[in-house]
Amino acid sequence: MNITVENYLKNTAPKLNYDVLIENQADGTVKAILLGLPDCQGLGNTETEAIEKVSQSLQTRLKTAKIVTLEIEAPKVENPWMKFAGMFKDDPQFDEMLGYIEEYRRELDAQMEEYYQQLDVENEAK
Template structure:
């Protein structure tokens, strides 16, 4: 093993990494000129608030309970 290490050569290889395009990039900006896009975002925000409401109420109850302790 020692002899092998003494006679070993260090070789530098330059490897070209292939450029892979992000598959989602073809969808970036596809709705930029859609007149209904802002309306759709409004619906999404409203739905998110509906889903979050029960947890918000629960957290507020916890805060009230912690303040009274």
């Protein structure tokens, strides 16, 4: 498993977007909670004030922490059906079996064609 960590310097860090949950409280105040970091909250008399406070809370937290991007390469897993691929290639009856399958498929196709033609006749009669 390969793991890559990208670290951004403060002066080159891209802008980050966060989702914030805004809740009106029973006492008339507004609470803003940073989703994913529930301990980053702001409480204010207005939505704008609550958002400013949650932003300040996050900025204070980021003074002693940093955000990195973690990229994890998924392990390569073999398709479990591949172990069965070609297992009958040397079977002397394989071609005969394919013939039976093709014949059965043609029978089913003919039945379906007949069924759809019957539906068309019934729909035209209505």
